[in-house]
Amino acid sequence: MNNILILLGYLLLMNILGYVTMWSDKKKAKRGEYRISEKALFTVAILGGSIGSIAGMKKFRHKTKHWYFKYGMPAILLLQLIVAFYLGTVLNG
Template identity: 50%
Template sequence: MIYILGYIILASCIACLIMCIDKQKAIKQKWRISEKTLWTFAIIGGSLGILVGMSLFRHKTKHRSFQIGIPVLIMLQTALLIVILQNMS
């Protein structure tokens, strides 16, 4: 269980950092990190970090796919985590 939580924390920290980098690139009008990459990090466990990054950096907050999709993904991942943890007992 500790490995799963560690993975989620690490993935979320990286995802939040990527949101910060992308926001800075947007401000400077430089090459950007693709939304596909942001979604990939969210899907592989960094969804909480994406949500935190959205809030901290006010980034992707007007994109419907992020407004709705990230919270839904967090709920699905939480449900999956609960099922996994119940089956580990």
């Protein structure tokens, strides 16, 4: 039970980070400031922030015209769900 709470807390933080990172990069883009790299945006998603990143993309209309974000972020989420399902079934019998 304690491990599940730690995992959920981690995922919550990563998704908040994904959302805020998209917001921050959009804000910087509007101001013409130095941007957050696409590699960093994808890294946050891969490390568990895919839902927050997707939500940020949609809310702030950011990176939605780039095919690798439009399809890449949902693909990351799908792979994470498949891995979670697999691990859940393997670890629980």
